[in-house]
Amino acid sequence: MSIAQQSVLAASEASEHRPLIISLFAVFVVATLVITIWAGRQTKDAADFYAGGRQFSAFQNGLAVSGDYMSAASFLGIAGAIAIFGYDGFLYSIGFLVAWLVALLLVAEPLRNSGRYTMGDVLAYRMRQRPVRTAAGTSTIVVSIFYLLAQMAGAGVLVSLLLGITSDLGKVAIVALVGVLMIVYVSIGGMKGTTWVQMVKAVLLISGTLLITFLVLLKFNFNISDLLGSAAENSGKGAAFLEPGLNYGATGTSKLDFISLGIALVLGTAGLPHILIRFYTVPNAKAARKSVNWAIGIIGGFYLMTIALGFGAAALISQEEIIASNPSGNTAAPLLALHLGGVDSAWGAVLLATISAVAFATILAVVAGLTLASSSSFAHDIYANVIRKGKATEKEEMKAARWATVFIGIVSIALGALARDLNVAGLVALAFAVAASANLPTILYSLFWKKFTTQGALWSIYGGLIVAVGLVLFSPVVSGAPKAMFPGVDFAWFPLKNPGIISIPFGFLMGWLGTVLSKEEPDTGKYAELEVRSLTGTGAH
């Protein structure tokens, strides 16, 4: 039987059980909508809408942070990258996890202590409000849209596998459905609704992953060495599959790309606005610290399981079938579920449907978090503090947030259709690079550098942002490569897929340069306020 036939078989097997898959999707959608409506009724003021009333416990928030963070990139993308490139896919898991230490040691607690609703609250604290808030809002929205793009690509891929929808129109319809749902979640449920959706999703994702990991290990009698050996053999690449280098080892340039990716991953997390605003949902900094610890435990456990998922897929499914189903491996995890249950059996179909529903839930929850972060920042930073100069009422601000949600939903639906064939983990890595270049330097300088000025903040945000996004635009991700967004044209002169190695040091450099060249003196009184508040929690909201 040819590979193409096998793959068609898998797809038709899936579509035979389409009613089951659709019912599971529907159950999740209905359940989350009920939660959303309930949460919407509890949402009375801005602190409820933006910060869920600050009443979630450290464990609840840890779960929600995990739900916010373990995106389609983690689940579909990493499993796929390991299934195709073996060891090189593993870097994502490690970078995504180690990055949490930056958030834990340097950012989470000071942010919780001194901010209110958005990342911009902290960045603008000691600076001239309007320019810095505009910059913070812009970078929040850009980072979130990059991240959204990856989730939308994941949704399109997943659904085309499951429902056998191959027409472009069908995929666009699915992306649109995801977009509409996220608008509803966020505009009605606010942070409360989003948090609960993320908690439910985290539990589903961990359970689903545990189940598949258990089944994979069972096949290999819980012998990890055997699992790795079979993966190496079945991949056709032998021992090289278990060593670094299959994806990035070919040339000097690709090795540089690997370093660039590595740096972006480890420095990105603490600059992701949708993650940072989660720390406002707990009562104080101590609870924020505890929620990061919970998140590190949950996320770490999950990434350890992605090893079993990725190598399991490589061991049990032929490379040709994985690649035929999606060129970047994004469907390896659901395919693995199908194979574990048996391609021709009802059990296989049930597993496939379950894992796909989990992936769908994953995407929806992350998308909701991203939309909330960008619409909050638009309403609170740009609308209330820049356009209305701080004179907007809470009601007006929340109304602006809801409209921003609709707008961002529409933008991401439009962009989502463009990014279908890129590996979703790679796309998310771009969001990490932009966050690490534009946001992290500014956050760290603001919190810890006495002399930092408004000009420094603006230069580091815009400098990091423009260079990171600009380099992506002229990279092989956008044009000039077979898997690019626009494969037909070639305006790529920057050779690396990830800009981090240039743009992150550039962001730090610009922040320093902008400050030392600044004509205005830093506001020392405001810095005293920020520093004392950030370390002690005095006057925290």
Place this chain on the structure above:
Amino acid sequence: MATDAPPPSTEQHRLPTTEEFTEVQESAEFGELRRSHRSFAFPLTIGFITWYLLYVLLSNYAGDFMGTKLFGNINVAFVFGIAQFLTTFLIAWWYSRHAAAKLDPKAEAIKSRMEGGA
């Protein structure tokens, strides 16, 4: 929970003036809190980032070493990767212990004094 400070969103404390903040910022007590945080968090951050970059660089440029098989199909690269997980868990635990013992008491003393308006 009940013994902790009440949720900040429901009870507004008096926010100290800029002069009070500046005075506290310059005090020896706050200087010590700042030093306890920075002298722990900064070197540790440099440490774990270096350790992580070592892993990235070895993966890139020391393929033979990373490919050395230790037992069965488990090679150095795999063990190195798992070690990154373990050190992450360990550092998170270590920092939290430090924060609870050395930072929280100092921070709370300053906070309650400032909010009490003494």
